[in-house]
Amino acid sequence: MIIMNTKVIKTDMREDVVKAKNLTVGYKDKKIWQSANFEVKRGEFVAVIGPNGAGKTTMFRMLLGLQEPVSGDLKVFGEPPMRGNQRIGYVPQRHTIDNETNIECIELVHLAISGHKWGIGLTSSKEKELAYKALKDVGAAELAHKSLASLSGGELQRIFLAEALVSNPEMLLLDEPLSNLDIKRASDLVSLIDSVVQSRKVTTFLVAHDINPLIQFLDKVIYIANGKVATGTPKEVLTSKKLSELYGTHVEVLHDSMGHILIHSVYGMNEQPPDEEEHHDVER
Amino acid sequence: MRRNTMMLSVNLLAAFHSIFQYQFMQHAFEAGTIIAIVAGIIGYLVILRRTSFAAHAYAEIGFAGAAGSALIGINPLFGLLGASMTGGLIIALLGKRATNRDVEIGSVLAFALGLGLLFISLYTGYATEAYSILFGEILGISSYGVLITAIVSVVILVAAAFVYRPILFASLDEEVAEAKGMHTVLLGAIFMLLLAASVSIAIQVSGVLLIFALMVTPAATAVRLTKKPTYAIAISVLIALIATWSGLLIAFYEPYPVSFFIVSIVFGLYLLVRLISWKR
Numbered sequence: 299m300i301i302m303n304t305k306v307i308k309t310d311m312r313e314d315v316v317k318a319k320n321l322t323v324g325y326k327d328k329k330i331w332q333s334a335n336f337e338v339k340r341g342e343f344v345a346v347i348g349p350n351g352a353g354k355t356t357m358f359r360m361l362l363g364l365q366e367p368v369s370g371d372l373k374v375f376g377e378p379p380m381r382g383n384q385r386i387g388y389v390p391q392r393h394t395i396d397n398e399t400n401i402e403c404i405e406l407v408h409l410a411i412s413g414h415k416w417g418i419g420l421t422s423s424k425e426k427e428l429a430y431k432a433l434k435d436v437g438a439a440e441l442a443h444k445s446l447a448s449l450s451g452g453e454l455q456r457i458f459l460a461e462a463l464v465s466n467p468e469m470l471l472l473d474e475p476l477s478n479l480d481i482k483r484a485s486d487l488v489s490l491i492d493s494v495v496q497s498r499k500v501t502t503f504l505v506a507h508d509i510n511p512l513i514q515f516l517d518k519v520i521y522i523a524n525g526k527v528a529t530g531t532p533k534e535v536l537t538s539k540k541l542s543e544l545y546g547t548h549v550e551v552l553h554d555s556m557g558h559i560l561i562h563s564v565y566g567m568n569e570q571p572p573d574e575e576e577h578h579d580v581e582r
Numbered sequence: 583m584r585r586n587t588m589m590l591s592v593n594l595l596a597a598f599h600s601i602f603q604y605q606f607m608q609h610a611f612e613a614g615t616i617i618a619i620v621a622g623i624i625g626y627l628v629i630l631r632r633t634s635f636a637a638h639a640y641a642e643i644g645f646a647g648a649a650g651s652a653l654i655g656i657n658p659l660f661g662l663l664g665a666s667m668t669g670g671l672i673i674a675l676l677g678k679r680a681t682n683r684d685v686e687i688g689s690v691l692a693f694a695l696g697l698g699l700l701f702i703s704l705y706t707g708y709a710t711e712a713y714s715i716l717f718g719e720i721l722g723i724s725s726y727g728v729l730i731t732a733i734v735s736v737v738i739l740v741a742a743a744f745v746y747r748p749i750l751f752a753s754l755d756e757e758v759a760e761a762k763g764m765h766t767v768l769l770g771a772i773f774m775l776l777l778a779a780s781v782s783i784a785i786q787v788s789g790v791l792l793i794f795a796l797m798v799t800p801a802a803t804a805v806r807l808t809k810k811p812t813y814a815i816a817i818s819v820l821i822a823l824i825a826t827w828s829g830l831l832i833a834f835y836e837p838y839p840v841s842f843f844i845v846s847i848v849f850g851l852y853l854l855v856r857l858i859s860w861k862r
Contacts, residue, residue: 362761382763390757396632399754402809406754413751414764418743420812445809461758 312339314373315469315501316361321370323356329368330356334527336520340468341499343492345512345532348522354505355391357522358471361503362388375468387462391473391505395454397447403457404429404442410461432464433457436490452483456490463494470494470502476511484511491515509536510558536561594831601834610720610840613728614826616735617787618796622819623742624780625801626811627773631753634798635684636673636774640781641793642691642698643669648715648785649701658715659730662782669694670778674771718789718841720830731783738779741772749773750811787826788841795845796822803852806859821851 316338324330330353338344346354359365360372363379372379374386408429412419433439438456441449449457455475462470472491476484492515495502506512509519509532519535521528521544528535528544535541536559541549545563552560601607628637647665648658673687702712714722723731752759752766760766777797784796800821804814829843836843 364761382761384762386761388758388761390761392757398629398805400805400809401630401754401811405809405811409747409751409754410758410762413747413759414762415747416744418746443809461755 312341313376314338315340315342315375317371317373317376319371321360321372322368323353323360323365324368326368329525331522331525331527332368334370334529336518336527336529338501338503338518340501341495342501342517343495343515344501344503344518344520345509345516346503346505346520346522347507347509349507352522352524354522355473357520358388358473358503358505361469361471362386384465385468387465387467387470387500389455389458389462389470389472389475391477392454392458395446395449399447400445402443403438403446403449403460404433406446406457407432407460407464410464429460429464432460435463435494436460450483451478452487455479455487459491459494463498463500468500470500472502472504474505474507476504476506476508481511488512488515513557513559597831597834601831605725606721606723607830607834609723609725609728610830611827613723613731614720614787614830615823616728616732617784618822618826619819620735620738620780621784621796622800622804622822623815624738624777625797625822626804626815626818627742627749627753628777628797629801629805630750630811631773633774633777634794635687636670637777637781637797638793639673639687639691639694640666640670640778641785641790643694644778644782644785645715645790646694646698646701649698649705649712652711652715653701653705657727657730658711659727659782659786662785663734663779665694666778666782667775670774671771674767674774714789715785716789716791717839718785718787718792720787720840721833723786727786731786734779734783738776742776745769745772788844792841792845795825795841795848799848799852800825803848803855806855821848825851 314337316336318334318336321334322329322332323334324332346357348354356365360367361374361379363374363381363383374380374383404426408426411428412425430439430442433442436456436459438453438460441453441457446454446457458475459472462472470491475487475491479487488511491502491504494500495515503520504512509516513532513536516532518529519532521535521541523541523544524546526544528540530540536551538549538551541551541561547563550562552562554560602611628634644662644666647661647663649661650665651661652658669690676686698715699712705711713719748759748764748769749772752764752769756766781793781797784793788795801814801818803821804817807817808814825844825847828847829840832843833840
């Protein structure tokens, strides 16, 4: 507890990288979630959790300036979100690569720093070096000359992470990198992401269905469900009281000895994350 | 001209020497070479963007344009370019997802083929004209045709070199490219115009119906051989060139259509490469 407290004090000294005030998103006739308030500081590792269709990807689209809020105020690096913000690295939700995409991995990472430039650009050895370094940083140097189509889900996510990191962003948006990964691979990837967060001081948002693989690394949770958003530290948000308010039905948060949680509704929760039940079995 | 009494010589130098004494063969080689280069390069992007169906659609839309311009006495190449590029622009402006709308594109191309058929039947010399647009007639290309082909090709190649990296990135990872502020819809539209123009000139060699032989198969073969885009483009061009040159060479001695030989060569190479990669 003492350690936690000092971390909170330190956290407050840092600047707000993202600040949302009374934010409502969606479309005029159909709001996805509303009245959200949250701040994220530099270097924080934030999970965005919630059931399918809750509007997690929509939050990323807003941070990227690809979608406007319906109302409220959103600031990214102290300014309204803008499209093409070079300070943000983005990994969209993607399960597979077409098995005919026979292109080596380093090419994709390389294009992430050179793809906006006109011309053929045959002389770009410095950029190639940067791309190789980004692959090395995510422990994927040996995949540099492998075909994208030949990679496993976990390997692909490393490449996508390198693609996002190569331009040296201050903020990372990772949309469901853990889906389709088994528990071992998911926890490896989370450790890798955490080490990136720590070493580069990059503010990271990670969308997931299941919070358990992440829980020990997180500074903050943004929990979206039922058109509402709850934010705070995992300890603050992942309580029976807070989630019952959010879902509008009685929800219990159960803990195991390892600090994992199980979100459980006595009355049967309609919007339960699909991965939850599977996880339940494994954890027991 | 097809009833050549000479035999296909083992001595290629001597063979080319005798072939180039005929001006129509010279023109055919000039145009065929230029077209193979363009088709090989643009074909790689077709494979990467998975727009081979659109490539076929532009060819058939171009057929209507070619038949229509033949009817009113304009060089069919202009009709081809006009119709397919208009079609390309419309499909591109419908948005990125439109390029994958098989049903819509299919309906439009069926209508275009029907329209072409009407124009052809209204045109008196219809049988030969239709035949050469549908299956290609590179041996009939004039020096003026070669000139137009060269000009269009230079424009395509310069434009393609200019947008090469952005199109490569947007094709490989459209969402990230968009998030980085790149205009992916505009890039898609530029690509569709380049594709339509390339298809239009390639039709002179392969015809409307055999357009895959130059625009798709060489690049599809190349991506199975290398993981590097620049190498894949080089191999794709090489395959298109080998097929075109050999096709012309064989057709000079044998009384069968050039496009048949070209299709057979690219298909043979494609099969061979698939067989090798399957065995591995």
